[in-house]
Amino acid sequence: DVKVTQSSRYLVKRTGEKVFLECVQDMDHENMFWYRQDPGLGLRLIYFSYDVKMKEKGDIPEGYSVSREKKERFSLILESASTNQTSMYLCASSLLQGFGYTFGSGTRLTVV
């Protein structure tokens, strides 16, 4: 069964901490995405990557950065976590043309 695996289901961090969210896919997909999901706001794209070391800003990139050193792994970095970054974070991957979009189960991050 193909999978997108996010390293943590729940995470609690303090304000100002540097936070790493990790995502691994085993489908050899070219594209990888990071979304945050908030009630009433749906799925908002933070960053995506269409190739190793390549990245594109999504709709809400402020306060975040990403890293993709290997095709299967895509990391989301919160440089200095703030309480307004408390959210559910979802990783996804897809083929280059956008087919086969597959989501992970999400990481619920709480910043206190």
Added chain:
Amino acid sequence: QQQVKQSPQSLIVQKGGISIINCAYENTAFDYFPWYQQFPGKGPALLIAIRPDVSEKKEGRFTISFNKSAKQFSLHIMDSQPGDSATYFCAARGSTLGRLYFGRGTQLTVWP
């Protein structure tokens, strides 16, 4: 600016009834329209999808209706069941690198 507008935000339907969720878009370059289903604690999963050269697609109790001239598409769930209670997202694929643009989601509750 929201690329895909989805309504209603929430929907309550009696068991056996028809659930209808609507989406609208403006960008005529969109060329693929999937629907995703998300259960609590899980990531969204592909439910059904349609291309704009087809006006309707049916898979079991789920049907997408597509109106290209009106730039609208909708999901119909026939004979709705309590197990269909979930959040549903419509989406549209842009031409740039296969990115999907998501609606804000509809929380469907089916009462037994």
